[in-house]
Every structure is written in C-alpha cells, then in structure tokens.
Amino acid sequence: MATMKLLLFSALYSAGIHVISSLTDPNDASVLHTLKVSWKNTPPSWDNSSDPCGFPWEGVSCSGARVTALGLSTMGLIGELSSYIEGLTELNSLDLSFNPGLQGPLPPQLGDLPKLNILILAGCSFSGNIPDELGNLEQLTFLALNTNYFTGSIPPSLGKLSNLYWLDVADNQLSGPLPISTSTSPGLDLLLNAKHFHLNKNQLSGSIPLELFSSEMILIHALLDENNFTGSIPMTLGLVKTLEMVRLDRNALTGSVPSNLNNLTNVNELNLANNKLAGPLPDLTGMNSLNYVDLSNNSFDPSEAPLWFSTLPTLTTLVMEFGSLQGPVPEKLFSLPELQQVRLKYNTFNGTLNMGDSISLQLELVDLQNNQISQLTIGEEYKDALILKGNPICSGSLSNTTWCQ
Numbered sequence: 001m002a003t004m005k006l007l008l009f010s011a012l013y014s015a016g017i018h019v020i021s022s023l024t025d026p027n028d029a030s031v032l033h034t035l036k037v038s039w040k041n042t043p044p045s046w047d048n049s050s051d052p053c054g055f056p057w058e059g060v061s062c063s064g065a066r067v068t069a070l071g072l073s074t075m076g077l078i079g080e081l082s083s084y085i086e087g088l089t090e091l092n093s094l095d096l097s098f099n100p101g102l103q104g105p106l107p108p109q110l111g112d113l114p115k116l117n118i119l120i121l122a123g124c125s126f127s128g129n130i131p132d133e134l135g136n137l138e139q140l141t142f143l144a145l146n147t148n149y150f151t152g153s154i155p156p157s158l159g160k161l162s163n164l165y166w167l168d169v170a171d172n173q174l175s176g177p178l179p180i181s182t183s184t185s186p187g188l189d190l191l192l193n194a195k196h197f198h199l200n201k202n203q204l205s206g207s208i209p210l211e212l213f214s215s216e217m218i219l220i221h222a223l224l225d226e227n228n229f230t231g232s233i234p235m236t237l238g239l240v241k242t243l244e245m246v247r248l249d250r251n252a253l254t255g256s257v258p259s260n261l262n263n264l265t266n267v268n269e270l271n272l273a274n275n276k277l278a279g280p281l282p283d284l285t286g287m288n289s290l291n292y293v294d295l296s297n298n299s300f301d302p303s304e305a306p307l308w309f310s311t312l313p314t315l316t317t318l319v320m321e322f323g324s325l326q327g328p329v330p331e332k333l334f335s336l337p338e339l340q341q342v343r344l345k346y347n348t349f350n351g352t353l354n355m356g357d358s359i360s361l362q363l364e365l366v367d368l369q370n371n372q373i374s375q376l377t378i379g380e381e382y383k384d385a386l387i388l389k390g391n392p393i394c395s396g397s398l399s400n401t402t403w404c405q
Contacts, residue, residue: 023054028067031087032060040078041101066090073097073120080104081126086112097144098123105129111136118142122168125149130169135160135186146170146198154179154199159186167191168198170223177206192216200225200247207231208248215239225271226250233277238263249273249294257282265289273297273319281325284308291338294319302348305330312336316362319343329368331356338362345369345387352377353388376403 022029032052036042049055053062061069067088078101085094086109094116096102103125110119111133117140127149134143135157143161146168153176154169161167167188178199181187188197189211195218204227213219213236222237225247232255233248243264249271256279257272264270268289272282273296281300284290285308293315302324309318310332317340318333325347331354333342339360350372359382370390376398378386386403388394394404 022051023065024052024062024067025065027087028052028065028090031084032057032067034082034084038079038082039102041076043072043075061093063090069093069095071095072099075099077102081107081110083107083109085109089114091116092139093118095120096124097121100125102126106131108133110134113137115139120144121148122146123148127151129153130155130158130174132157134158137161138163140164142166144168146172148172150174152176154188154204156181156185156187159188159190161191162193164191164194166196167194168196169202170198171201174199174202174204176204178204178209178212180209180211188212189214193218195220195242197221198223200227202227204228205230208234208253210234210236213237213240215241218242221245223247224251229253231255233258233261233272235260237261240264241266243267244289245269247271249275251275253277256280259283262286268292268314270294281306285311288313290314291316292319293317296321296323296343298323300324302326304328305333305349309333310336314338317341317343320347321367322346325349327351329353329373334359334363334366336360341365341367343367344371345390346371348372350374353393355379355382 029052036046043058045058052060053065059070059072060067068090073095077099091113092115097120105128106126108131116137122144129152130150132155135155140161141163143164150172154174156179159181179187181190197219200223208229213234217240219240219242222243229251233253235258238258238260241263244266246267253275257277261282262284265287266289267287269292270290271294273294275298277298279301281303290312291314296319304327305325310330315336316338321343328351329349334355335358337360340362345367348371352375353373354377357379363384365385367387369387373391373393376393388403398404
C-alpha cells in the first residue's frame, strides 16, 4: 500500500498536479491566485502548481509558509494591482517595476501591509492620486513611484515614514506645493533619515519652503528640477552638508543664490540653469568636490569670470550659457586636470582667448560661440573641438577654419 501511495504521488508530481499537500499559507495562496487572474503575462511557473511556496512560483519568495516578497520587475505584466494585496500580511518587499502594462490607481489597501519595507513601482503606468494610506507603512525604507502617471499632490502623510531613506516620485504629473509639517499634519521636512529626495520632472509649484531643509538632515540627493517652483532658493539648503547632488534647474526661481551654498563641500553636481536667478554670480569657492556646474540662462549681474572657475580641482564640466560674463576667459581654467567640457556660449567674453601651455589632457570641447573674442593663443597640442563661431575673430583670418564653422 505504501508503495502504491508513493507511486501515485510521483505520478501526480510528474504531471505537474501538486495537490497532495500545500506548503503555502492558504490565505497567501488565495491572494496570489487572485493576482494571477487579474494579470496577463504572469510567469509560466505560476501555471505549474497551486502551491507558490512549495513548488516555487517565479518572483515569489517565502519564509516558511508565508509570502514575504514579490519581485516581478520587467515581466511584461498587464492589468491592475488588486486591493487583495492587503492579504499578504508578511510581505516585506513588493517590486513590480518596469511593467508598463500595469495601470489604474494604486489601492489604498497597500497601506495595510504592516511589514512592507520596500515598495518599487517605478516605470509602470499607474495613475490617480498617491494614496494617503502609504503613510501608514511604518517599516518602509524604500519608496519608488517614479515614471508613472500619478496626479494630485504629494501626500503629507509620507512625512510619517520615519525610516524612509529613498523617496522617488519623479517623472509623474504631480502638482501643488511641497507638504511641510504643521501642528496637525506631517510633511517631508520630518524625513530626517532620508538620503534621496527625487521630486523632479513633475508640475509641483509654489516656493521651496525654508522648512524643507535643516542641519539635522542627511540628504545626499535633492532633485527638484523640471517643476514650476517660484520664489528664492531657501538658505536652509546650505545647512544640509551631506548633499552630493543639487538640481534646481528648469524652474522659475528668482532672487539671488544663498551665500552659504559653498558650505556644501560634498556636492559634485550643481545645476541651477534655466531659472530667473539674479544678483551676483554665486561664490562656489571651496566646493572642491564639484565636477559638474551649470548656471546657464539666468539673470546674474554682469561680471568677469569668478575665481572659482580656475580653482575647483575636480571640475569636469563647466556650463554657463546665455549669461552675462565678460572680460577674458581665465587661462588657468583650461589646465584644471579633470576638465572635459567648457560651454560658455552667448556671453560677452572679449579680448584674447589664451588657452595656455598646459591644457588638460581630458579636455574635449570648448564652446565659446557668440562672444566678443578678437584674438586666439592656442598650443599645437590641442586637437579637440573649439567653437568660436559668432565672435569677431571669425570675421578675419580664421573665418575659414574649423573653429569658425
């Protein structure tokens, strides 16, 4: 008899019919079967058994009988995220990223997953509001909702996520002001453990509040570019000394750049381009980690090239196009050892362009179109791109050279 039972089990197993016993918690199994019905293009292994943990389904991780993670990135899934997801009460990681066929609103029941630590829904087609209930995910450390079609405002409730270190809602259609805490409501300023604020490529508006930044923060990335922010750059930004990347470009910011910005000595990328900033050109002296700077298309006061143009030791890319720089281009700029690109077109640099005798071996492009340069001194060793079109020098003997074409 025992032999017959063993043979029967073997036959059922070989046929892919796993009904003898189930290692998966019945409730978890029911939820996964509901998801399977609501989605197209689930992995083939989801059709081979009814026991996601015992006879593993691709992308499903279990601990004992309980489902603890769903990792279904780039599976080509099509459908909506069912509210039944709330039944996976042991779930600590949910990654459905880069399935553009996933659409519709996010179910508020996501906020009922008490152990959820990682939520990655980037690169899908989810729409509607970001649910307030996500603020109930006390264990959440990683939240990526970028590159979807979310509308409405950023929920103030996200400020309750005290363990969050990664917040990415970039590349959506979010609007309205940035939520700041009050006596009755949380806000993003409470996220003191966050290292990443990726809020860029939305339609956010209003000012960037002073309260958003503080010396208690440990932010590395402050990405607020490509929004509709107005008003001035908050001076509190200069208090977050851990910052490594600051992007405020492509907004409508006004006023002068805070003088304490050069306290950010760890910043390697600073982009303030395409705003309405005015006043003196910011002093970036001492920001010795900078390798990329773009201050283009603002309304700074006319001035000669600042000292920091020639003293930032790790600078690779300097961009200040459509500006108000005048006088000579500093010779020392071209000898910065890491320099790769200098893009200074549409200023009023004049006189002689002298690139010196120790041009950086990394230098690939110098674009000085449409300035007032009348003479050129350059060593024979520089063979890469130099663009002088639109300068007086191109009206004379150099008119037929590649530099002037």
